Amino acid sequence: MVEQIFNIGHxxxxxxxxxxxxxDAIIFLFFFIFVLYLFVFAFNSTRKAPYTFPKASKKYRYAILFPAYMEDEVIIDSVRSFLNQDYPRDLYEIIxxxxxxxxxxxxxxxNLNVKVIKMNEQKSFKVRALREAxxxxxxxxxxxxxxxxxxADNVVKPDYLDKINDAFYCGCSAIQTHRIAKNRDTNTAVLDAVSEEINNSIFRKGHTRLGFSSGLSGSGMAFEYDIFKDIIQNINDIGxxxxxxxxxxxxxIYIEYLENVYTFDEKVRKNKEFYNQRQRWLSTQFSNLFSGLTELPSAIFKGYWDYCDKIFQWMMPPRILLLGFITLLAVFLTIVNxxxxxxxxxxxxxxxxxxxxxxxxYLVDRxxxxxxxxxxxxxxxxxxxLFRLKGGKNKHMHTKHSNSNENSH
Incomplete structure (x- = not known):
């Protein structure tokens, strides 16, 4: 009897x-797939660009849109920065x-010869401003x-529009420029700057090196007007x-990445801003994931692999959670097994x-x-x-910008 009990227990x-x-094996498999995905694109981001855009023989006409909600402190400097373009002034309009x-x-x-569209909404979302434009x-x-x-806080170099024009002349329809931090004055801003560049390496540079579309960043973007007009009409308020x-x-439609065309962007300085900003990003990521899954079978059937890749991206947890969970699991299992x-x-x-x-x-420093x-x-x-996702995509969270004399690049 004792032996039977022992055997049952054993x-x-x-x-x-x-x-x-x-x-453990199932969880590890998922994490391994995510990390391997990141590694493949990070590794390929080190490859030299397979092509460059020659100088365009035609100058296109551009509308430069600056959505600005309570941005009195930074918008003037940003507009003045753009007015230093080498591009013919009569071929671009700042709105x-x-x-x-x-x-x-x-x-x-x-007075700077800029068109101003006035809005008066307490809770204004960027997409509403773009639709108004x-x-x-x-x-x-x-x-x-x-x-x-x-x-409203973005500043650019004088050759910015010229280089974008070269890409459009060569057949591009959608473009993401290289967003880069213009401030690294707090620990949070430093980590936000690093996060932006990791995104650039993996989801933009690494992707285009392997023939996939670049991801978009929210600013420093350029589109053919008709494509932009068609898409902007049906977008939700956030994301x-x-x-x-x-x-x-x-x-x-392929999204090109111009790694040598810089859009200097202000990084969040405070933990609270980071917390709220990432809540909005997470919420919109999962919202787009669930909406996008319905169109995944059709994309697979048509061979739209860029779309399939994007859906997989949105299934992945943010890198800081990936890093944290893997560390915690490694420590826990070291104790247990x-x-x-x-x-x-x-x-x-x-x-x-x-x-x-x-x-x-350049970001690896003290x-x-x-x-x-x-x-x-x-x-x-x-x-x-992760517990604040519900309704996050519909919340109005304005990140206050300010002028900073520090330039990190």
Missing amino acids: NWLEKQEYIFQLV VISNMMSDQTNLQLQ VKYMESQSLYYDNIVILD EDKYMERRLLLQN FTLALKWWGLLVLLGITLSIAIPD KLKKAILCLPFLFILMFLN
């Missing part, structure tokens, strides 16, 4: 051990969609070949860049190598080493955001 423990190992900004700011903009251009019978979208990606890729932990430590090393490849050398200490806290904030 078999039960073996069964529990088997289930534990099976669950500021001014919402809740002072009459003084609007007058200053008009299209409505204005259509009502005024203004003709443009292409559209450039910038945030316009992700929706635009979906519509472009479903039409099999060291043999099972070895593969997790190996995966953590692979993820570390991937991120090292994706981070440009500031980054100091900022890394904040990663555990930011991991907690991102983890908490």
Whole structure:
């Protein structure tokens, strides 16, 4: 009897051990696929560009859109920065969609020979401003070949429009420029700058090196006017860049990445701003994922692999959660079962190598080493955001911008 009880107990423990190992293997497989995906594109981001765009023999006409909600502090400098373009001034028009900004700011903009579209919405979303711009251009019978979208804090170099024009002349229809941090004045801003460049390496540069479309970033984007006008009409209030990606890729329109055309962008400085910004991003990512899954079978049937790749991207957890969970699982299994932990430590090393490849050398400095200490806290904030997804995509969260004298590049 005792022996039977012992055998039953022994078999039960073996069964529990088997289930534990099976669950561990399944979870590891998912994490391994995600990390391997990141590694492949990060590794290919180191490859030299297979082509360059020759100088265009034709100059197109552009509308430069600056949606600006309560951005009195930065919009004037951003517009002045753009007015330094080498491009012929009569071939581009700057249009500021001014919402809740002072009459003084609007007058200053008009004195700079800028068109100002006034809005007065307490809760204004970027996509509403863009739709208002299209409505204005259509009502005024203004003709443009292409559209450039910038945030109110963005500044650019004098050759910005010239290089974009070269790409359009060579047949591009949708373009993402290289967004780069213009400030690294807090630990959060440093990590946000690093995150942006990792995105550039993996989801833009690495993707285009392998023939896939670049991801969009929300600003520093350029489109053929007719394509932009058609897409912007049906976008939800939040997450316009992700929706635009979906519509472009479903039409099999390739998104080019111009890695040598810089859009300097202000990074969030405070943990609270990071927390709210990432909540909005996560919410829109999962919203677009669930909406996009319905069109996945059709995309597979048509061979639209860019679209399939995008849906897979949106299935992946953010990198900071990936890094945090793999670390926690590796530590936990080291205590429980060291043999099972070895593969997790190996995966953590692979993820570390991937991120090292994706981070440009200029960002690896004393500031980054100091900022890394904040990663555990930011991991907690991102983890908490997983419980705040509902309604996040419809919340109005304005990130306040300010002028910064620091330029990181």
